[in-house]
Amino acid sequence: MKNKILIFSSIILSTLVPLSAYAQDSQDYGIPEVSFINQQIRQGWDDYEIRPSTLATDGEWCRRVFLDIIGRVPSVEELHKFVKDKDLGKKKKLVTQLLNDENYTEDYAKNWTTLWTNVLIGRSGGTERNSLTNRAGLQKYLRDSLARNKYYNEIVQELVTATGSNTPGTENYNGAVNFLTMKLEENATLATAETSRVFLGLQVQCTQCHNHPFNEWKQQKFWEMNAFFRQTRSLRRFTTGTRNVSHVELVNESFTGEGLTKDPDKADIYYELRNGITKVAYPVFVDGTKIDPSGYVEDVIRRDELGKLIVNSTYLDKMAVNRIWAHFMGYGFTKPIDDMGPHNPSSHPELVDYLGQQFRKKSFDLKQLITWVVLSEPYALSSRTNSSNETADDPLLGETPKFSRFYIRQMRAEELYESLITATSADKGRGSYEEQETRKSQWLSQFIVAFGNDEGGEQTSFNGTIPQALMMFNGDLVKQATKKDGGSFLDQLAKSNLSNTQKINYLFEAAFARQPAKKEVEVANKLLVARKGDLTAALQDIWWAVLNSNEFILNH
């Protein structure tokens, strides 16, 4: 089947047969969702008269699947196993393995814990002075949930409704509380905005102060959503007999309302219009569903109601689909991905709706959703452009993504870290999980640039600036990765019984999932001469150059 596509693609290249002709021909692994994705995406190519890129090589595909699912490049052994497999269903086999094989459970859970932690509390959440967030607490909760593939709706419900302590090892520990513990100041405006944005793809923060000029959200809706959070409080708990904070506890307490009457049976809140007029609000969900306005927790726990309403909303399905799609494809169906309100139509509306429905139908199983996306045809395409899609499908040029090629992107900082570790065992004797994570977050902290406002805005990316290039040139991690003392990765490679050519191949495969080109072998040999036959030193130079190259730090 796959060979057929390859042959077919080359026919298209040379003869430009009608574009729709390839429609029946791509692999769907007998999965209807994959088939639907392929059909819908191809429809877009036809509509725009775009010829997709050819398929990525096995090595390229393997590298990106490892990066995107478990957050690191494949080892040389893992790569060989896949590339040498003759089974036509080997892609499905690999995806199944990465998602379900217990050898990969830890990597999978770690990668998605990182991704979700950044979504839920940002890259710096929990590192602030006197933080109410316990980053490790949230990560423990996520890791446990993801490792046993807790369904997405359950995770969301738990994050929205959680009560308990934020710190592992304390009484009533429930790490899920860390999503909200630090978002409750100033009448929980941040909790309102972030819950809507992260889970529903609705951006309401601007409507806190005024009706939004472009979308349907009105100020009233913001405060009606906000009313769901007003029974919730973050309380600092102290170690008995001291003034040291032991942990933070998220609790629901009866709320008397803000009105003069203080009538908890109808606990109201007030907000101010721009013209100074004050208006009242009660808890009402975005779709207009009202709940009992009582502020007594004995009558109604507002967040519990909100949790139910959120997991029943189709916005939940679409937002999850868009987030997962964007993670694998580099771009979502909307831009930004978490702004899916009616004012911002998606590029493939039928596909979003369908995948959302299927995701709900299949119990909100994230691993199934991932499988559909990863086995789809657009994910299998090369990142090399052709004359037909070079500019017509370049989202950097402001074009709507048509997914006719794999969009090249920088590895996330975390992926870079884990990949360096994998490729070189640079962090040998890594210690406990917590120690590893501490070391990693110390290294990652260099990517955080704070913006100096109260909303926790931050810019954190590995985006190829000069300080980051310096970090790759000369930083500790790369020094570790390229060191040549006894027992190091390069020392072991140099002393192995591989031939010199094989040793060079090994480095290229470890970093790029491909063998070196002729010119690259030549330059490696010149380096060996320049190092006067000191093989380890020559390997060190090659390895340094390889790790610093675009091909290594880009997911392609």
Next chain:
Amino acid sequence: MMSNSNPMNMSRRHFMSHMAGASAMTMPALAMGETLYANADDLKRRRKSAILLWMGGGPSTMDIWDLKPGASTGGPFQPIATSGNAQISEHMPLMAKQMHNMAIIRSMSTREADHNRGRYYMHTGYVPNPNIEHPSYGAVLSNQLIDQRPELEIPPFVAVGGGSVGPGFLGMAWAPFSVSSTGQVRNLDMGLGDDRLYQRMYALDLIENGFINQRRGSAASDHQKILKKTLNLMTSEQMKSFKVADEPESVKERYGNTGFGRGCLMARRLVEVGVPFIEVGLGGWDMHSNIHQTLSDTKLPELDQAMSALTEDLEQRGLLEDTAIIWMGEFSRTPRINGNAGRDHWARSWSVVVGGAGMNGGIAIGKTSADGTRVETDPYSSQDVMASVCNALGISLQTTFTSKSGRPMKIANSGKVIKELFS
């Protein structure tokens, strides 16, 4: 043993250091160097720079530059006289002595009152658009001014102590080089001899080119440009200008022992070495509560000390006539004081301060209403400020960039020069 081609087009000086042994090549290159530096002296006399003092979070300009004593919205601060014609806050006594150099634009009226949107708009002159990333001040101005300084080996856009906005469609080569206010640049030393560094760069360049030639898009080639800049920087004497610690104690004291103070001092040093654009960040202005105490106790003294030192220092060194100073945040704060003794986000009527590079000082331009809630004269925008700064720096407002999609974009988004600054 390696080819003599110049990997990544390393800076001439650096490349020459490798070629020092090859006598055949040394002579013509040195001769070229002399004319280069002769021209550089000439260029140095008229080269322009700009320093953006970025007030992250949105400073309350009613409490700093446009006071309303006695108004219900006015707050407790009193105005004081200055060396110019405009009054400013009593908590800015040092700056008051420098106001003959600065103009307060009191009729700023913008629409973006969200931090991210406001930061983007004030940095670029454009409102955020999901389909295109516009280049920021630093990227645009350094791109335009770079030709005046062929000797510059360090990045032309430096951001000190905080984030800026990126280069957008101009590409990563114009991204801000971010440093902390200590001036410490990490990971500068490879700890290898130059020959080996050079050989590694040669191998790296070959691998990079292989990938770029496979039509992988702009991310692949942008990376190579950054590598070149990085290499230049690693080997440059000009890196010394980041070391504010080398300044005399009295100078350091004058700027203030604060992050912002060191940042402003570094900005002056960078202007001296030829960096065309420096952004110095001072965050923490997002004062939704207890605003006046925070301003008078900490924020304004820090600002006053450093900003006045910078202005004075540039003037004394004769640099102010070629260096524009821009003071602004993403927006300002509500005239109304809220229930927590704070002020919230407000963009409709506020102030920006500019000076230097030949712009008129000592004046206030435009006027707000008695309670500060409205602009009563012609309103000015981010584009207008940018157009005026460009004008002061000798950059034509007809300059047009082409976005990656081929769309032409006028510099400063067709803003109008604020004429009071130049008449």
